[in-house]
Amino acid sequence: MNIGEAAAKAGLPAKTIRYYEDIGLVKPGRDxxxxxAFVAADVHKLTFLAHARTLGxxxxxxxxLLALWEDTDRASADVRRIAQDHLARIEAKIVDLQNMRDTLxxxxxxxxxDDRPDCPILQSLGDPHKKTPA
Amino acid sequence: MNIGEAAAKAGLPAKTIRYYEDIGLVKPGRDxxxxxAFVAADVHKLTFLAHARTLGxxxxxxxxLLALWEDTDRASADVRRIAQDHLARIEAKIVDLQNMRDTLxxxxxxxxxDDRPDCPILQSLGDPHKKTPA
DNA sequence: CATAGGCCTTCCACTCACTGGAAGGTCAAG
DNA sequence: CTTGACCTTCCAGTGAGTGGAAGGCCTATG
Structure with a gap:
């Protein structure tokens, strides 16, 4: 199967797949x-990558994760640690964004x-004594 | 005032300030x-930038925003629009991240x-029939 | 006066995860 | 034989800086 079909099946742009090969994430054969030349296992791997990337x-x-995925003897604890670290980063990011949102x-x-030049947003941003918000 | 002092006052790394000059956000004089050579107005501008960047x-x-800030005749509606657009982007991002978080x-x-190789995380990520989560 | 160190300068390369585009090769259909 | 859809590689750019090298300047001390 060519890259176009693999891309459609995995839900990734062909360009991204070439990039993934470049950085050694997938190693399709060549006609x-x-x-x-992609085989089912390659597409499966790409699908895995697409899902994992979607999860950030x-x-x-x-x-x-791919290495663990391919290692049938891996301990689920290893995977869990990666996922939990990632979860913590996401939650921190959510808090950051929520603070920004509240300030904004x-x-x-x-x-x-309105048409008046008076604007508390600019005033607040320009205030040198103001603690940086959010 | 030299860049080091301006950096300390504005709360920005000197490198960042040079970069801001590079892209035309500030135009300090030269000794x-x-x-x-930074004057108070430059530092004020940099403080403004630091706050705005902190808000994302x-x-x-x-x-x-800087252009509007310097235009004393600006309409506050212009500023408000930028802030509201940004607010909408932030809120969308929060929702995205919350979905990710929930899935994770x-x-x-x-x-x-534990030590067993059985891992639902990898199973879920590799499932080709699974709708991409989050 | 020499030198040490702490500033400052420019410039180049790197980050992350792609994305766009140019130039050119290959393949199936009409 | 040509058209058009694929495919290939390579180069450059994104955003917003960050790191580091090579070298100039300034002040204080011996």
């Missing part, structure tokens, strides 16, 4: 014409949003 | 020795995390 795992996390909401709420 | 505004948003939480919860 005599030089085209990449970094490429390096994906590399580790306050600013937007206090801004008349 | 005869070639050192950047993109550099291009910051450029627009489920996976982590279902994973024994």
């Amino acid at each position: 005599t014409n030089g085209y990449r 795992f970094s490429i390096e996390d994906c590399r580790d 909401k306050t600013l937007v709420r206090d801004c008349a949003g | 005869t020795n070639g050192y950047r 505004f993109s550099i291009e948003d910051c450029r627009d 939480k489920t996976l982590v919860r279902d994973c024994a995390g």
